[in-house]
Amino acid sequence: MPINLYIFLALALFSIGVIGVLTRRNAIIIFMCIELMLNAVNLLLVAFSKMHLADSMAAGAAPTLTNGIDAQLFVFFIMVVAAAEVTVGLAIIVMMYRNIHSVDVNFLNRLKN
Amino acid sequence: MVPVLLILIPLLTGVALFAIRQEATAKSIALFSTLVSLAVMLAGMSVWNDAAHLSFNQPWIGALNSRFHFELDGMSQLLCLLTTFAFPLIIYSTWNNSYVDGNRFFGLMLLSQAGLLGVFMAMDAMLFYFFWELALIPLYFLCSRWGGEKRVQVTIKFFIYTFVGSLFMLIGLILLYFKSGGSFAWADYVKLTLSAREEMTIFILLVVAFAVKMPLFPFHTWQPDTYEQSPTAVTMILSAIMAKMGVFGLLRWLAPVVPAATYQWGDNFATLAVVGMLYASFVAIKQDDLKRLVAWSSIAHIGLMILALFAPSYSGIQGIMIQMFNHGINILGMWIVVNVIEQQFGTRKISELGGLAQKAPVLTILMLIVALANIAMPLTNAFIGEFMMFNGIWGSTATKFGMIYALAGIITIILSAVYTLRMVQNVFYGPTNERTANATDIRLNVQIALAILVVGIVLIGIYPKPILSMTTEISQQILDRMNLK
Amino acid sequence: MIQLAIDLAFVLEKAILIGGIISVSLLVAMYSTWAERKVAGFMQDRLGPNRAGPFGLFQPLADGLKLFMKEEIIPNASNKFLFILGPGLAMMTAMMTSAVIPWGKQIEIFGRTVDLQIADINIGILYIFAVLSMGVYGIMIGGWASNNKFSLLAALRGASQMISYELAMGLSIIALLMLTGSLSLKTIVELQSASGGWWNIAYQPLGFLIFIVCAFAECNRTPFDLPEAENELNFGYHQEYSSMKLGFYLFAEYINMFMSSVLMATLYFGGYDIPFVNDASLIESMGMNLVAVLQGLSLFLKAAFFIFVFMWVRWTIPRFRYDQLMHLGWKVMIPLALFNMLITAIVVLIRENGWPF
Amino acid sequence: MNAIILSAILGVVLMFTGIFTTNKSTIRAVAVGGMLLLLLANIAELRGMQFFDINTRGMLVFSKLGLLFNSIAFGATLLYFLLSARDVLEVGENGADYFALIFFILCGVSIVSSFNSLLLLFLGIEIISIPLYILTGSDKRNLKSNEASLKYFLMGAFSTGIMLMGIVLMYGARATFSIDPTLQIANAGRDVWYTSGLMLLFISMAFKVSAAPFHFWTPDVYDGAPTVFTSFMATIVKAAVFIAFVRLFEFSYSNSGYDWRLIVSVVIAATLLIGNITAIFQQSVKRMLAYSSIAQAGFMLFALFSYNALSKEGIILYSLGYSLATIGVFAVLIKMKDYTFEGFNGLARTQPVLAATTTIFLLSLAGIPMTIGFFAKYFMLASAVKTGTYLWLVILAIICAAISVYYYFRVIQAMYFKEGAGETVAISSVFRWLLILVAGLIILFGIFPNMILNYLYF
């Protein structure tokens, strides 16, 4: 499949994520939108990985660490970091919820004054 | 050797003073330290008067190719002499003023002395900038801590003015640094050949700092307020020495470094100077507050120096240098008198004073001489300097308007006679009032201080040759550089 | 633009296979309910269902029919969409698990060689884990949507129990993977088959033990049936459900039980490998199709045994307390599985690469 | 490598220290000892001693710049521990964990100071960020802290997403995560990926260093976080991200045909103006410092604007000067009872040492000569002047520096020239001496910046 399709898909997901972050007011949903962004990135990484592999295969090179496989490793790292972020993020949101019984980010204006 | 001593003595004593609790002890130590400085300075001009003793050159910041390079050439000697001479007088003449946390007051005074001396001796641009600021910061604290009622607002204004100016200067120096291929040495700068555009940029950047410091109209707005709000001892430093930093900067770091731009912009700045002089003189006439009067008169006198610089000639340049020294001494005398009056009567309003001549004859006599010097009467020191400057302006080849400038300068002299004599008349003559009725004469220490000044005034007025010969060489050097283009 | 080389015959063949396997698993699930009651009766020295049909064989049909015809109640306070989604999800995940399990080697029909596996993907085990994890959603959504305190509590318990045991389960599988070097279930079975009867259980007894315990917990079976502990939580997470939605939850549980049994058989007991004979030579002598039937039968028998074990345990061992359950899962199972993994690695490496020091 | 591994291990050690003991002084001792060890190990590496021989396949490159920065960061953290360790333990009941998190952050810091692959950049930034989210929210009962933490988390995660997208697009264009500038785009048709990727990376990094117009989270977060952690966040962490930023864009200049300077200069101008002008109107010193940190970021961005030897030296000096001074100011701020400017009134009378050292810190922040802050600003400006263009930016910068004098001096004015009690909580004499030490360092390096810069080259 042409790489463009993957890019379009990934960018679409990414944009949905960005727009979600910018427009939604519920912390959990914002958070999920961020995760969506990360997953769009993962998708694109894998697509690029295959693309570069195909490129280098076409050029007659043996697969090496620099020919696309590092992108797949990157995906792993993103997953790990995303997990860590989920952990911390949810903990923060829960803490917030327990204090003000809401996860609406509109309530986050205590510091403004 | 001498430069290092000159800087280290006040610096270390200044820092040490912070640890001393008693005000009287601190005051004595400060006086002693300034006297030692003076002694060192005098030794530098007589016994140690050779290149080995008068210059100091060690590496400092390797990454920037900046060096600890001090040198005492004619101009520096003159100004350092002024500084080292003025400080003991300031401390001595204000001996009876008492300050909260006096130790800190004197500590900061000495720190600023170190800064001032450093400015006058630095031959490295970075070093120059360093001391430029070092002189400023203690003064900020002095003014803000021990000044008048509105001191906080006024001094932050003063500080930001000068700080902005010095930052502009910093940019100018950085530009010079790159243009000279990575050097901060003054000696390299005066050999530079720059394009007109570069010279102009650097000129503008540098001149702002100096103009603020002197101050040149229209950068002067901080000055009367600050002079008024500062404790008098600090005002003395500000006007007698600090204002000279600006003129010195022009002479050392501006005119010889970017001569073409100086020439090109000369008329503009000369015009500004004339406007400033006249304006300041007229304002001074209207002043009722002694401090403000002296402050405005200071602007007028400095204006004349600027005028002489931007309409340059040999006689003019040398005149500036001498006049820097003279004006320092004269204005110091004025301030001492103002201080005495303020201390005794608790007011500085001319309208509230009068008839002091009967009650304080010594003060009146000494004051009169100082006042005459201020209006450049012949046989006083100022006459020498101002005459040379007028001579120079009149005959300057650098400008077409030399005659007009000189005439404007003469008008200022006349105006200065008006306000100075008016002040003398109103304060010292006429009837006494309830404030001055019980006036006593000045204390011995003030008498001595003023006497020393008066002796200096007269001495130079009669026999100016020593300081003339001191500045011959450097004047010629600057002029040569300026005529290159 | 995108050319998926879709062969109609291929699709048809898979569709039939899928239909068959789903029907079979549904059937098995149905009769597991019957079997459960029979086993319970046997263990408790009573008869069990015996009214509908011979030996009560029609009982599951009657039960199913009843569930079908019941009134559908959706409480007012509940979230309607999620209330329906919950059981649907539970059922769907249960039905999806069977996709990667090899039921036999191959059969030949109309000149086509057909794999008896719906999808031979190289990440089979990961697929199963993925689908199993989805099962948590069914419980969680159902419990939450009901807006009932008991349901919610049960759902929470169920969810945390399932995820806790999933860790140990995943870890226990790793040791197995080290032996096989493949995530494809088919490869795993074939390796066992080729080893001449040395099924994985021989190498991985501890791993199997952990796996089976975790499987019990995953299926919410006694002694880990805390989500529906009826004497504490009325009826657990499906308390508000009725009609076929309740049926789905019950069905899903039994399908899951069946699938777990099949999985255990596949991973540890040779899958469709017929014990004590060499399958390859059997194909030579008996023909492919017959052997495939025998293989399927063999897998079913193994699975049936495990289903029996499930029931056996259910009627013998009392329920854990919640803290004991979590304690077992986290503090016993996980370290044990890790230990198992390391030991396996060391032993295998010594055998393959020699002593390194 | 020494620093990365050791800091990770020390983090774990601290975690377990918290389990085995609740004795605060033990925890403090372990933390300070660990920090010292870390600093020494890093200095050893600067001197050429590698304790761990690990093949990183070119993903990490240990340059002098990075190692020197590490030393500075660790030294600053050591001072921070010495000054504020007690206050760290005051924040909540999990004192040792806070130290552990700080060590983990330092691990991230040492990764970002030496990364050579975008993968490591991402990891480093995240290792820094995630513990910071926790530290920000560590005052669990305080709603402000919660809110700051949530805000920081959402913003941080969002910018992480953007950064990842940037990385991926660049990867698509260049087929490598390495930031080696010699590896160019092979396929001309992929230029647009490269450029947009670089742009996204720039935006996300601008987010992290709180450059305008992506600064809006900073004041709230700095204000809401417990003051001890604000101190750490605003100094060491910020400087580290800057080092990463600079290293990252090292190669953007090798990609000709794209004028980065214009974009960077606009960002710098906006950052300086917004930071300085808003800081003037603040009533709380803490919030003022938050805005001033935005303003300082503007100056640090010059390193990015003018990538040359001077700016490298500048960023080192800046991180040192800024860290020392800010840590000092915050250490004093923590001891204050009232964070408003009025709270400082008359401090000089009640606590002369505190007031004097704070004055030096503030002078350094304002960039007055004789303090290291001056040289930091000097090098930045000089590097910008050296590029030969954009003189307007330099002029703007100095005007902003002058504005900054106004608000920094407000504190000095309050301390020295105003009447008041200047109430503080109890202060130990060790604390005083440490403050004097920090102030002394600021002046020492302010007069002899060579003492630091020499390490860059030898």
Next chain:
Amino acid sequence: MNLFFLQTAVASNTTINYLPIAIQLLFALGFVALTLGGTHLLGPSRKTSDKLENFESGIEAVGNARQPVAIKYFLVAILFVLFDVEVIFFYPYAVNFKELGWSGFLAVLMFVGFFLCGFYYIIKKGALRWED
């Protein structure tokens, strides 16, 4: 053999292998939808307000059920996320571990060490203590 496992496996792992799973998904969806629809039509519908109340052992339901629950459950979920990700890392290793040999084993041993550190930490911190 296959250090590049993920890539060499590409050949035997094309989209077509997943097609049956898609078909099965359709099957399952269809089954679920049909059955639910069927029961909806078949079953009687006699709704009363009592019937539509939540059942709480016959006592009238009080308040909303969706209240914050014990933080312990949340903690378990968080720990699961973390540890599951760590477990995931074992999979690629397990598949390739024979090729990676002893050096790979040492690396994984280190990883297990970190795993155990975290594990021990959470136990000591009381994250898994249910009886308080």
